[in-house]
Amino acid sequence: DFTVDYPHSYSYSGKLDVTFSAFQDSGTLEERILNYNFSKLTFFAAMYENAWKGIGLWSVLPSAQKLGDYPLISPETARALLLQGDYIASVPKDYIRDGTIYDEDIAGVTLVYRTEPPNQYYQPYYLFYVELPEELDVEGLKSFGRFYVPAVSGEYLSDFPSWNGSYK
Structure with missing residues (x-):
């Protein structure tokens, strides 16, 4: 299928x-x-x-090496991390209303692997779609930013990547 x-x-x-x-x-x-x-x-x-x-x-995957199995945090825990600013984003911080993500601006969440830019390790992330300020809307369409929170429990993460300046 x-x-x-x-x-x-x-x-x-x-x-x-x-x-x-x-x-x-x-x-x-x-x-x-x-x-x-x-x-x-x-x-x-x-x-x-x-x-x-x-x-x-x-x-x-054929060229990847599995490092192990790690527990995932819940979507609710990831949401709390997002709201406190622990994320990697697809938009500059000045595009976020008041520089802060508000619970009511979160439009959805899904579990994904970040594959771009190429990473040394592939790990699951919760991808949150956050509504951006109205002034960024184009032709009446709402604008959303993508915000990634690691789905692996933080105790297993070291050297959490910071945003590299790319907004793809």
Whole structure:
């Protein structure tokens, strides 16, 4: 069984960005999560030119070495960490209302692996979507930032990565 995932978003300038990814959606929950994050075929559309920007084949697991099994924190614990400022973000801090994330601005959460930029270690994160101030909205569409909180219990983390300045 293969599933096609086709998220789309708009840049701050209003440009539509669409990707189509196919991944094997069978096996255990763990296998399906790993396939979604590490073994998929992705097409990057360039909507403004009616052409494909590129094709990516993600298959990093064959070269990865498992370091161990680690307990995950709950989404509620991750939310508390987010609210106290323990996160990696896709947006500059000055894009956040008053420089602070408020509980009512959190629009959703999902469990993912961060695969970009390339990391020395792949670990699960809770990805929170946080609504950004209205002045960042484009053409009536709400703007959301992506905020990542490590899903592995902090006692097992060392040298937690700081944001590298990239906003991809």
